[in-house]
Amino acid sequence: MLQASGIAKSYGGNDVLRGLSLDVERGELISIIGPSGCGKSTFLRCLNFLEHPDAGSVRIEDVTLACQGSWSRANEAQAHRLRAHVGMVFQSFNLFPHRTVLENVMMAPIQVKRVAREQAQAIACELLEKVGLGAVKERYPDRLSGGQKQRAAIARALAMKPSVMLYDEPTSALDPELSEEVLSVMRALDEDGMTQIVVTHDMRFARAASDRVLYVEGGEVVESGDPDLMFADPKDARTRRFLRTLL
Ligand SMILES: Nc1ncnc2c1ncn2[C@@H]1O[C@H](COP(=O)(O)OP(=O)(O)OP(=O)(O)O)[C@@H](O)[C@H]1O
Ligand SMILES: [Mg+2]
Known part of the structure; x- marks a missing residue:
């Protein structure tokens, strides 16, 4: 139901996103993890064009928006249609x-x-x-x-x-007990069939609740897949290093 492809974004010569792609099926819960500054928030914001990607395209339901070069009024109208399908939740409420x-x-x-x-x-x-x-x-x-x-x-x-909910570190401002209240709401939504994409530092949640985890580093998806497999046996050396420093 959501398909992002080749999303690229740089800020003044700093290539933050180097062509990220993501296909999401209806009802999936996807966690995006990775070191600070790797572009997780930027990617999430590009999915509903709160940030304009330099290149790439996003389709959500029946609305597609491709970005190439300058941002036009027609793009903005299309972004408006696309956002109607998206709910976004920030760290700061x-x-x-x-x-x-x-x-x-x-x-x-x-x-x-x-x-x-x-x-x-x-x-x-x-x-x-x-x-x-x-x-x-x-x-x-x-x-x-x-x-x-x-x-x-x-x-x-x-x-x-919305047909998809995006969360940018929804629990990182919260004590563990209060986090749990929020995470359990997200689990309940998952059971209801809601499609959710969550940027999170909460590895326990990423592992236990997600259908799929994306590990992002250096503006790229380094590895993605089943959370249990990735946490138990990461394929890429960068994923291994990241998880080792955390766990
Ligand atoms: N508006 C902006 N102008 C210039 N640079 C930016 C802007 N927004 C983000 N960046 C840079 O892009 C990079 C990625 O930022 P982003 O916020 O997406 O990272 P992140 O993975 O969400 O990090 P964190 O885990 O700390 O939230 C960082 O180097 C950041 O400084
Ligand atoms: Mg962030």
């Missing part, structure tokens, strides 16, 4: 502080999709129950724990009915 949790989740469907207020509220309440926040939906974000904020951010992304 990015909730609106002056809105309750419920309002945070209702906002985009009302403003962007013109969903009727009553219906948006019903959807939001259902999603907040699902992520375990039914009891705190009238609170403002500053009265939530980090784990609760992140679950609210996930509910907010889900309210737009």
Whole structure:
């Protein structure tokens, strides 16, 4: 359902991404791991054109956008269509502080999709129950724990009915216990058949929850495959070195 190919990006002569490709099947949970600065966040941001790749193409569902040279108005319109299929969750939650949790989740469907207020509220309440926040939906974000904020951010992304969820280190700002609350929501979504791509430093989660792991280094996919196989017996010397320093 998602196909990225040959994604390249450089910043002022620094080749951050050297042609990354990724094919994702519906319902897969994919973890992207790799050393700091290897381009994981840049790649994730290129998948929904928050960052414009220098070259490469992305297809999500029936929307394809190929990049070559300058960024045009037509590209932007196509990127807009493509983003409608994508939910994104960041390390820092990015909730609106002056809105309750419920309002945070209702906002985009009302403003962007013109969903009727009553219906948006019903959807939001259902999603907040699902992520375990039914009891705190009238609170403002500053009265939530980090784990609760992140679950609210996930509910907010889900309210737009994306076909794929992208997460950039969703738990790295959280204590282990609060991380677990967030990871279990992601596991539940996986069981529901959601397609998810997660950039993570949490190797335990990458190994236990993913269908597939991508190891990225030097702007390339060095190795990808079944998490148990890769963690137990990495094929590439670079993957071995990375995993050895971590474990
Ligand atoms: N807007 C930018 N302008 C210039 N350089 C950038 C920009 N964004 C990222 N970079 C550089 O691109 C490289 C990859 O950055 P990126 O944030 O994608 O790495 P990462 O793998 O997500 O790292 P981390 O694990 O620390 O989050 C880094 O060298 C970074 O300094
Ligand atoms: Mg990053």
